Amino acid sequence: MAKVDEIDLQIIRLLQKDARVSSEVLSGKIHASPTTIRRRIRELIESRVLRVVALVDPDHVGFPYSVIFALKVSGNKLEEVLKTLDMREEIKWLVASTGRFDVLAFARFRNTDDISKFLQIFVYNTEGVSNCETFVCLQVKKGRYTQV
DSSP: OOOOOHHHHHHHHHHHHOTTOOHHHHHHHHTSOHHHHHHHHHHHHHTTSOOOOOOBOGGGGTOOEEEEEEEEEOTTOHHHHHHHHHTOTTEEEEEEOSSSOSEEEEEEESSHHHHHHHIIIIITTSTTEEEEEEEEESOOOSOOOBOO
């Protein structure tokens, strides 16, 4: 596991606000040289602590429907269900969990027809899924930006 110190955390927090900020600007805010900043960013990326990606507001690119799927999985099919859902581009966040449901998945869709097709074709036909509860999100207040 990579060790992350206070300088690394400061870099990460500033990059989370604007990943395009230059190492020179970061150095002025953190009081470390631009060379140190660039080296630390490279090390954070190489150690897989940090990944720089482009995120969008899905509403602005035609994916206004946010849906959470809560699945109950039968038998020993958990890994197969996770693998099947992980391959779907609609799924943006996927976890095995404790509690009433075995799997929670967050997905984005263009319209309700796409949600219905996804449920019928991919969820209900996935071997091991014994129950699915679907939650259409009415408002996303935090974590709005995502991949599409």
